Amino acid sequence: MSNLDGVLAPILTPFTNALTPHVPLFVALARHLMGQGLGLAPFGTTSEGNSLGVEEKVELLDALAETGLDMGRTMPGTGCCALTDSVTLSRHAVSLGCGGVLMLPPFYYKTPSEDGLFASFAEVIERVGDSRLKVYLYHFPQQSQIPITHGLIARLLAAYPATVVGIKDSSGDLANMEGMCRAFPGFKVFAGTERLILPVMRAGGAGCISANANIHGPAMLELWRRWREPEAEGLQKGLEGFRTVMEGVPLIAALKALTARRTGDYGWRRVRPPLVALPPEAEIELIERLAKAGIAI
Amino acid sequence: MSNLDGVLAPILTPFTNALTPHVPLFVALARHLMGQGLGLAPFGTTSEGNSLGVEEKVELLDALAETGLDMGRTMPGTGCCALTDSVTLSRHAVSLGCGGVLMLPPFYYKTPSEDGLFASFAEVIERVGDSRLKVYLYHFPQQSQIPITHGLIARLLAAYPATVVGIKDSSGDLANMEGMCRAFPGFKVFAGTERLILPVMRAGGAGCISANANIHGPAMLELWRRWREPEAEGLQKGLEGFRTVMEGVPLIAALKALTARRTGDYGWRRVRPPLVALPPEAEIELIERLAKAGIAI
Numbered sequence: 162m163s164n165l166d167g168v169l170a171p172i173l174t175p176f177t178n179a180l181t182p183h184v185p186l187f188v189a190l191a192r193h194l195m196g197q198g199l200g201l202a203p204f205g206t207t208s209e210g211n212s213l214g215v216e217e218k219v220e221l222l223d224a225l226a227e228t229g230l231d232m233g234r235t236m237p238g239t240g241c242c243a244l245t246d247s248v249t250l251s252r253h254a255v256s257l258g259c260g261g262v263l264m265l266p267p268f269y270y271k272t273p274s275e276d277g278l279f280a281s282f283a284e285v286i287e288r289v290g291d292s293r294l295k296v297y298l299y300h301f302p303q304q305s306q307i308p309i310t311h312g313l314i315a316r317l318l319a320a321y322p323a324t325v326v327g328i329k330d331s332s333g334d335l336a337n338m339e340g341m342c343r344a345f346p347g348f349k350v351f352a353g354t355e356r357l358i359l360p361v362m363r364a365g366g367a368g369c370i371s372a373n374a375n376i377h378g379p380a381m382l383e384l385w386r387r388w389r390e391p392e393a394e395g396l397q398k399g400l401e402g403f404r405t406v407m408e409g410v411p412l413i414a415a416l417k418a419l420t421a422r423r424t425g426d427y428g429w430r431r432v433r434p435p436l437v438a439l440p441p442e443a444e445i446e447l448i449e450r451l452a453k454a455g456i457a458i
Numbered sequence: 459m460s461n462l463d464g465v466l467a468p469i470l471t472p473f474t475n476a477l478t479p480h481v482p483l484f485v486a487l488a489r490h491l492m493g494q495g496l497g498l499a500p501f502g503t504t505s506e507g508n509s510l511g512v513e514e515k516v517e518l519l520d521a522l523a524e525t526g527l528d529m530g531r532t533m534p535g536t537g538c539c540a541l542t543d544s545v546t547l548s549r550h551a552v553s554l555g556c557g558g559v560l561m562l563p564p565f566y567y568k569t570p571s572e573d574g575l576f577a578s579f580a581e582v583i584e585r586v587g588d589s590r591l592k593v594y595l596y597h598f599p600q601q602s603q604i605p606i607t608h609g610l611i612a613r614l615l616a617a618y619p620a621t622v623v624g625i626k627d628s629s630g631d632l633a634n635m636e637g638m639c640r641a642f643p644g645f646k647v648f649a650g651t652e653r654l655i656l657p658v659m660r661a662g663g664a665g666c667i668s669a670n671a672n673i674h675g676p677a678m679l680e681l682w683r684r685w686r687e688p689e690a691e692g693l694q695k696g697l698e699g700f701r702t703v704m705e706g707v708p709l710i711a712a713l714k715a716l717t718a719r720r721t722g723d724y725g726w727r728r729v730r731p732p733l734v735a736l737p738p739e740a741e742i743e744l745i746e747r748l749a750k751a752g753i754a755i
Contacts (some may be wrong), residue, residue, distance in 0.1 A: 198659035211566035244730055269508035273732035280731035304568060330509035433541055435570035435576035
């Protein structure tokens with residue numbers, strides 16, 4: 162079994178000027194991030210994963226596998242509204258040796274029952290029917306509107322103890338993460354923000370999956386590696402400069418603009434609707450604010 | 459150009475016991491509803507449209523076309539989170555001669571900008587690139603969380619006056635429907651509930667698309683046909699009995715249970731997760747409440 166503990170980057174998805182996925186740029190960013198020691202969580206929120214069709218995600222994942230990257234260190238997002246889409250993607254991820262999959266609940270129908278959500282995950286797991294499948298639940302109530310409750314986790318762990326192995330908690334609610342670490346020993350809890358790496362690791366968590374790791378991953382990884390050391394508090398504080406600046410901008414578009422600057426490839430600025438690219442004046446302001454915070458891109 | 463004005467049924471989607479779409483039952487219901495004089499709006503909220511994969515929706519739509527039904531009287535839902543899925547479905551609907559398509563905005567990212575939403579619809583329209591495409595916007599803020607504002611409609615009408623032709627408003631907000639009828643002459647406004655057929659027709663609307671038309675369509679159609687007559691107020695009131703009972707139950711599961719009773723086919727009770735089937739005791743209570751309201755199924 163692969164170990165995904167650590168810091169994972171929810172890798173951005175680049176587009177051509179026809180708004181199709183730009184495979185070479187995607188593979189290049191994957192190499193860059195994995196070269197920094199990060200794992201990869203493609204097709205999450207930051208990756209515009211839900212704006213991609215199933216066949217586009219299959220193509221991008223295939224490209225990562227073909228390029229020889231360690232698929233055991235990838236956790237692609239495979240949870241869709243349509244059961245069949247979630248099954249197709251999860252099965253494909255398993256066939257490529259992905260270390261896990263990050264599974265959103267179906268998010269169109271609001272206030273689904275716990276029975277209905279349990280059935281959603283259970284159906285996907287049963288249909289994939291492969292012991293290599295390792296599911297990380299994706300709790301992001303602000304975006305999906307569908308919380309993953311502790312009650313649901315307990316039922317899934319009871320039914321599929323070898324398959325349901327962890328969660329990404331993007332709620333920002335530390336008490337919820339600590340509660341899961343306490344309630345479910347061995348269940349791998351990833352904070353969805355670098356702001357909480359230290360407290361989550363202290364609570365027994367597994368690591369962090371944060372959008373900002375597309376740009377600022379090495380600093381997060383250093384904290385994750387050294388969280389038991391006296392320097393950890395300082396390292397945690399050191400993450401605040403970048404994070405605070407990024408909190409004030411449209412995050413995905415801004416991370417793409419910064420990636421465009423870092424790589425010199427203008428195409429990185431493109432996003433798929435309904436997102437919009439960062440306007441040039443906002444990009445200049447962002448760079449100035451980062452410079453003031455002592456951060457060079 | 460086909461005329462979709464009238465009452466459309468957002469036709470339920472039946473499933474086999476393997477939870478795959480049950481094509482013969484679907485076609486049978488389509489024949490039944492169209493035989494009653496209703497148009498069809500497959501793959502909307504009531505149809506569990508977002509719980510179906512693109513290829514499943516293509517298969518079901520093909521089955522309707524092959525059976526010789528008047529596709530000009532169908533308005534399939536084609537708006538998905540992924541741009542490519544919306545394009546594939548819209549193009550397929552056009553190729554089959556569908557009278558229109560009902561388009562949800564991409565609904566994963568919350569609070570998208572008007573620019574981003576405009577770009578979403580524009581991209582789909584441009585990519586389909588076919589003058590036969592007739593788009594009905596789908597405004598259902600309670601479910602999609604993404605409202606279709608009057609500002610957005612005005613921009614789309616200015617850019618695509620021959621393509622963007624109407625809206626289904628499931629907000630329940632009569633003032634919004636009346637406002638659209640006033641602001642956009644010729645724009646076809648469909649109420650998403652039979653509760654508002656009469657006021658929407660009086661405001662200049664086109665008709666109604668309501669879940670309950672799967673069971674109670676003929677009564678809605680009679681009101682739609684006779685809304686100018688003195689009996690209209692009474693006909694509108696006459697719709698309240700069924701509607702009020704259905705307001706108190708999980709709507710889609712309940713409509714499926716009633717369809718199972720009407721047709722004698724138990725399989726109709728099945729739903730796809732995250733929905734759950736109506737428990738037998740709730741079904742018995744529903745039938746009793748309908749009987750008390752003087753409605754036999």
